[in-house]
Amino acid sequence: MAEPASLKVSVWRGGEDGAFQRYEVPARTNQTVLDVVTHIQRELDPSLAYRFACRVGMCGSCAMTVNGRARWTCRTHVKRVVDADGALELRPLANLPVIRDLAADLSPFFDKWQRARGTFLPKQSPDGAVPEDFAVVPPASKARREADAGIECIGCAVCYASCDVVAWNADYLGPAAMNRAWTLVNDVRDGARGERLDAVAGDAGCHSCHSTQSCTERCPKNLDPSSAIAGLKRVLFWDTLLGRR
Amino acid sequence: MKSNPGVHLWVVQRVTAMLLGIAVVVHLVTIVTAVRGGLSAREILERTQGNEAWLLFYVVFALAAGLHGAIGLRNIAAETIGLRGRGADLAWLAAGLLTAGFGIRAAIGLYA
Numbered sequence: 440m441a442e443p444a445s446l447k448v449s450v451w452r453g454g455e456d457g458a459f460q461r462y463e464v465p466a467r468t469n470q471t472v473l474d475v476v477t478h479i480q481r482e483l484d485p486s487l488a489y490r491f492a493c494r495v496g497m498c499g500s501c502a503m504t505v506n507g508r509a510r511w512t513c514r515t516h517v518k519r520v521v522d523a524d525g526a527l528e529l530r531p532l533a534n535l536p537v538i539r540d541l542a543a544d545l546s547p548f549f550d551k552w553q554r555a556r557g558t559f560l561p562k563q564s565p566d567g568a569v570p571e572d573f574a575v576v577p578p579a580s581k582a583r584r585e586a587d588a589g590i591e592c593i594g595c596a597v598c599y600a601s602c603d604v605v606a607w608n609a610d611y612l613g614p615a616a617m618n619r620a621w622t623l624v625n626d627v628r629d630g631a632r633g634e635r636l637d638a639v640a641g642d643a644g645c646h647s648c649h650s651t652q653s654c655t656e657r658c659p660k661n662l663d664p665s666s667a668i669a670g671l672k673r674v675l676f677w678d679t680l681l682g683r684r
Numbered sequence: 685m686k687s688n689p690g691v692h693l694w695v696v697q698r699v700t701a702m703l704l705g706i707a708v709v710v711h712l713v714t715i716v717t718a719v720r721g722g723l724s725a726r727e728i729l730e731r732t733q734g735n736e737a738w739l740l741f742y743v744v745f746a747l748a749a750g751l752h753g754a755i756g757l758r759n760i761a762a763e764t765i766g767l768r769g770r771g772a773d774l775a776w777l778a779a780g781l782l783t784a785g786f787g788i789r790a791a792i793g794l795y796a
């Protein structure tokens with residue numbers, strides 16, 4: 440692909456009712472989208488608000504809408520998302536309130552992790568004391584493998600911003616919170632299985648998921664929240680049908 | 685257990701989906717077999733009148749279809765026009781049972 444000499448970047452400025460502002464940024468090799476935003480903030484317009492921390496894909500704070508699609512910007516190379524015309528459009532993450540410019544307010548996202556009971560509750564010591572012995576969890580067991588599959592979530596909210604059901608139903612817990620719940624449902628050391636399944640059941644939970652897999656498709660860590668949610672549905676189906684809950 | 689209509693309606697919808705999967709096949713096979721060599725009102729009534737198994741099948745079929753359809757419409761209405769809540773759920777349930785009722789009435793008509 441031909442490399443453009445400069446990038447024509449449209450950046451969202453202001454709150455929900457803001458507008459795009461255009462900047463011209465020199466194109467460089469191996470430039471990431473976060474590099475472009477940083478260039479604008481350092482060289483062109485210090486008032487630009489955005490969020491990042493680690494710059495290596497670990498903290499989950501740099502996600503934005505890049506040319507219409509949610510991405511982690513520190514690990515997204517410009518050449519992967521820009522055509523020869525050099526046009527780049529940056530917005531804050533969708534499905535979340537806008538604080539200012541490229542910074543979205545992630546509170547609803549993390550509140551839902553709480554609502555989905557995303558905290559580990561040790562079975563052996565519900566009072567929070569350190570258990571007497573180590574729990575043995577065979578690495579090859581099915582539950583352990585299910586839990587492992589979802590554990591590397593960095594909380595970037597890319598999946599949440601990509602989910603249509605979140606857009607349609609403000610109460611919907613969303614993929615990341617339920618992916619987290621599913622890792623804990625499969626954690627044999629956890630003692631809050633029943634409450635957690637109650638918390639993720641119903642219209643605001645797994646039963647509203649359409650299994651369209653945008654979350655899975657877009658998760659930068661290649662996790663599969665869609666399958667995690669299907670797992671929750673499966674467990675709840677049998678538990679409800681057989682009167683176990 | 686917390687009361688959460690979404691879960692139970694979802695379970696009902698999945699179970700009715702499975703029933704419908706089987707019932708639709710039986711229904712279509714019956715139609716194709718029945719139509720062979722022409723179809724007359726007398727022939728149909730001979731097969732259906734006093735046939736308990738036939739009646740039971742169509743009662744279950746009608747119930748599954750009515751409930752499955754109504755729950756599906758409930759979900760669509762919730763997501764597109766934000767129609768939610770207990771009142772709406774009861775209305776959808778009533779609509780589902782009413783639809784099933786029409787089907788059952790027709791089946792009874794052919795049975796009696």
Ligand code: SF4
Pocket residue numbers: 601602603604605613614647648649650651652653654655664665668
């Ligand atoms: S699979 Fe479910 S959670 Fe994931 S994007 Fe689709 S509706 Fe949302």
Ligand code: SF4
Pocket residue numbers: 499591592593594595596597598599614615618657658659660661662664
């Ligand atoms: S599941 Fe993936 S996309 Fe969603 S918050 Fe976690 S890392 Fe980000």
Ligand code: FES
Pocket residue numbers: 491492493494495496497498499500501502511512513514
């Ligand atoms: S800045 Fe930490 S993940 Fe991008």
